[in-house]
Amino acid sequence: MARIYVASSWRNQYYPEVVESLRAEGHEVYDFRNPPHGGNGFRWTDIDPEAPRWSFGEYAEGLHHPLAERQFKADLEAMEWSDTCVLVLPCGRSAHTEAGWLAGSGRKVIAYIPEMMEPELMYKLFDGVVDSIPELLKAI
Numbered sequence: 019m020a021r022i023y024v025a026s027s028w029r030n031q032y033y034p035e036v037v038e039s040l041r042a043e044g045h046e047v048y049d050f051r052n053p054p055h056g057g058n059g060f061r062w063t064d065i066d067p068e069a070p071r072w073s074f075g076e077y078a079e080g081l082h083h084p085l086a087e088r089q090f091k092a093d094l095e096a097m098e099w100s101d102t103c104v105l106v107l108p109c110g111r112s113a114h115t116e117a118g119w120l121a122g123s124g125r126k127v128i129a130y131i132p133e134m135m136e137p138e139l140m141y142k143l144f145d146g147v148v149d150s151i152p153e154l155l156k157a158i
Contacts, residue, residue, distance in 0.1 A: 019044045020158050023097050023120060025113035026106035028061065036106050039151045045158070048096035053089065060089030085135075102153050102158060103127040106146070108135065117144070128157045 022045050026033045033051070040047045051059045062069035065083045072080065080086060093116070097103075103120040105113060105127060121127045127144040134149070141147050146157045 020102040020126075021046045021048075021100045022102045022104055022158070023100035023108060023116065023125075024050070024104050025046050025109065025116040025120075027109040027113060028059075030106055030109055032130070033106055035151065036104060036130060036154070039155065040104070040158075043083045043155055043158075045102075048100065050089075050093060050096075055088060055092055059090065060085060062086075097123075101125055104154065104158075105129045107131045109134070126158075128154060130154050 022040055024033065024037055024040070024047060026036075028051070037047050037049050048054075053059055062080065064085050065080055066072070069076075083144075097116060097120055100120065103117050103125055105117040107129065117127050117129070123144050129141050129144050129145060129147045130151075131149050136145065148154045148157050
């Protein structure tokens, strides 16, 4: 069984099904929405409800907030622990950064694209692209 880091977005509607399906197959899965240190994961608005409107200086300072530091440490430890990454689209910059780091460190990375969007050439760096849960499970 694989140790899987699922990289995605809080707004991704497919994320819970992916985590559930992977666990049902016996894989160990890191769930950023329910991290091992407890709580409901990290959102910038946990630091400041005005975070979406921060200046660059406020953002740079926010990176050092204890809540941001705690979640970064948990995510990085999970990335180091994992042997596989599933990038669940649609998602944003952090998930793509995580998937790129994992691919660059030699982990298997599968992009799961349940709804077709603009093609992306650089996903060729990954070990596969799939469009269904059965194909995802087979690729792992």
